[in-house]
Amino acid sequence: MIKLTRLNGTEFVLNCELIEVIEQTPDTIISTTNGKRFVVVETIEEIVNKVLQYKRSIFLFNSNDQ
Numbered sequence: 001m002i003k004l005t006r007l008n009g010t011e012f013v014l015n016c017e018l019i020e021v022i023e024q025t026p027d028t029i030i031s032t033t034n035g036k037r038f039v040v041v042e043t044i045e046e047i048v049n050k051v052l053q054y055k056r057s058i059f060l061f062n063s064n065d066q
Contacts (some may be wrong), residue, residue, distance in 0.1 A: 002050040004040045016051045
């Protein structure tokens, strides 16, 4: 799950496993596998970094359990 910001400033949390496509035109639009679209203030690079950070945290959490 990653925290993002809508254009009106409200924050929400998105299940990043559902992200299918991210476009920047100039607003950043996230399309999900269930057909929803979200317009956010974060750039593509920021979103990719948030997803990578989230996935690393899961990997590290799971590797500490063993």
